[in-house]
Amino acid sequence: MTTPVFVDGAAGTTGLEIVARLEAHPKFEPLVLDEAHRKDLKARREALNDTPFAVLCLPDDAAREAVALVDPASNTRIVDASSAHRVADGWTYGFPEIVGRDRIAQAARVSNPGCYPTGFLGLVAPLVRAGLLPADWPYTINAVSGYSGGGKALIERFEKEPDIAFRAYGLTLDHKHLPEMQVHAGLEHSVLFAPSVVPAFRGMLVEVPLHLGAMPTEPHADALREALAEFYESSPVVNLDRNTAVSELLLQRDAKPDDTMTLRVFGNEGGWNARLIAVLDNLGKGASGAAIQNLNLMAGFAETASLRL
């Protein structure tokens, strides 16, 4: 006997990957609407109210609409992959390693983190919480993503314009991920975020460069690395790679789906500077893998069931 999960937005980039993981899942099964009904309000309302779990893989407005379609008396528990509810009251932020597995397990409304915030928060939130990095520091994030991060529209653009080698964006400095990065890292100031896209389908590198010697706490890169290693010691999904004897980190154009995230801390010899770098799949721990991890915890199943580890 399997538990049905309604995937609203199943024809989209994130939705397709969630359906694939649910199809391979030993205890869940995906419920999707056919092409003629996938945007039909009546069909969506029924599925949203009559299924024990629903995952929203929709643009923000459609995700808000989906939540409004759920009767307050309904028992449906929701995971929202959009950015509509990431700092909203009544929603639990779906980053189990940081928020706590118990909180996700008990929640009726879980908001999946954004892909870039998964990398940033994975690196910075535990260190701020431990007092090793200051909460009032002006943090900067340099990040590069595969083009599937922009959904169907960006995939189409990169496939039509093969000459694009690099795309810097977010140039108005008001990217929609700023609030969740500040709130869930417990920061006093908004971060300075410099995202970009390269012609690879999936994968991302999220980097936080730090002038450690200028910080009041003057943390050493080794201390940051060890604190992260300890924090993620028991995680089956997030790991800290202690090997800093690497000269480069690469994203591959044909990378396979991957639901893990690897963190690294590089420091210079004097300990003045550090580069904190997270490598993840925007469609894995950055979206679909995180949704399955949260559903597993909510249903009381093994945390990593059907993840691509």
Ligand SMILES: NC(=O)C1=CN([C@@H]2O[C@H](COP(=O)(O)OP(=O)(O)OC[C@H]3O[C@@H](n4cnc5c(N)ncnc54)[C@H](OP(=O)(O)O)[C@@H]3O)[C@@H](O)[C@H]2O)C=CC1
């Ligand atoms: N791509 C990624 O790496 C990540 C995405 N996310 C978030 O996940 C959500 C989905 O993103 P993504 O899969 O990339 O986007 P896509 O554009 O690839 O897919 C969105 C899907 O939603 C469908 N849709 C739009 N409006 C409605 C509606 N009113 N009712 C039913 N279906 C609707 C679209 O239909 P149609 O096919 O007709 O356009 C499309 O199939 C977004 O909120 C995104 O921000 C989060 C983390 C990472």
Ligand SMILES: CC(=O)N[C@@H](CCC(=O)OP(=O)(O)O)C(=O)O
């Ligand atoms: C390359 C690209 O365009 N990426 C998306 C973020 C993808 C993601 O994290 O999804 P959410 O939008 O749900 O937060 C962007 O910058 O808007």
